[in-house]
Amino acid sequence: MKTRYWRTDLYRCFGSWQMLLAIIGVCVVHLLGAEQFSEVRVSVLRSFYRVWGSNATVLVYLFTTLAYGRCFAEDMEQGYIKYALTRGKAINYVISKCIWIAVSAEISMVFGRMLYIFLLRCRYPWEAGVGELEMLSVFGGFTGLLENGNYFMYLWIHSICQGVWAVVLALLAALVSLYTTNGLLVLAFPVMAHHLIRRISVVFGSGKYLMDPDHFFLINYNALGNDKLTVAAIFLLGVFLSVLIGTAICKSVERRVRNG
Secondary structure (H helix, E strand, O other), X not given: XXXXXXXXXXXXXXXXXXXXXXHHHHHHHHXXXXXXXXXXXXXXXXXXXXXXXXXXXXHHHHHHHHOOOOXXXXXXXXXXXXXXXXXXXXHHHHHHHHHHHHHHHHHHHHHHHHHHHXXXXXXXXXXXXXXXXXXXXXXXXXXXXXXXXXXXXXXXXXXXXXXXXXXXXXXXXXXXXXOOOOHHXXXXXXXXXXXXXXXXXXXXXXXXXXXXXXXHOOHHHOOOOOHHHHHHHHHHHHHHHHHHHHHHHHHHHHHHHHOO
16 A cells, blocks of 8 residues: 555656646746846846845745645545545555655756756856856855856756755645645745744844755855755755654644544
8 A cells, every 4th residue: 555655646746737837836936036127137147146035036935835735635625535544554645745745846946946047048148257156156155066167067956955945845834734724825834934934043043044944955055164064964954854744744644533
C-alpha cells in the first residue's frame, strides 16, 4: 500500500493543472514585480536583482503551495482520506503526501524562476556593465560563479535554496489545511507566515539576520560567510523543519482517524 500512495500522489501532483499553474504563477510574479517597472530593463541580472528585493515577490509562496499543498484538504473534501487510511497506515499516507508537497514546491519555484530567466534572456544580455555583479555579490555569496560568468548556475542554486523555504511554507499550509475548510486561507497562509516570521526575527534577532528567512535562504546574503556551509545549513534546516512539520501533520491525521 505504501507504493500505491506514492503512485497516486505522483500522478495527482504532476497530472493536474495546479503544477503547471504554479510554475506559470511563479514566473508571472517575477515578471510583474512592482520594481520591474521603476526602471528600464537592461539585463537579466539587474532585473533579477530588482525582483528578489521586492516585497511583492513573497507571492511566489502562494503558487508553490498551490502546486500540491492543498492535497490533504482535497482528500477531506472528497472523502478520499477515509478510504486511503482504511487501506494503509496513516504514517505512510502522510509521508507520501509530505514528500510530494516538498517536491512540487521545489520544482514550481525552480522551474518558474528559470522560465522567468529564459524569457528575459531571449531579449536581454546577462549583464550590461552597470554594476549588476557588484549588487549581487555585495555580501560575498557565490561571487566565484558570478566572476566566472556562470550566471545560470548562480541563479539555479539561488532558486533551489529559496525553494527549500518554499517547501517549509507549503508544509505549514498543509498542516493548517487540516484545521480549516477555507481554501483561500490555506493558500494565503505561507505569505502571512513568511511576513510574521520576518517581523519576529526583527524583534528577537538583535540586529542579526540569521533568523530572517529572506536572508538565510537567499544565497546572495551568504548567511554563514561560506558558500558550501551556507548551502549545507539551508538544506539541514529545511529538512529539520520539514520533518518537524511532517510529524505534526501525522499526529493530526492520526487524531482525526481516532475521532472519526
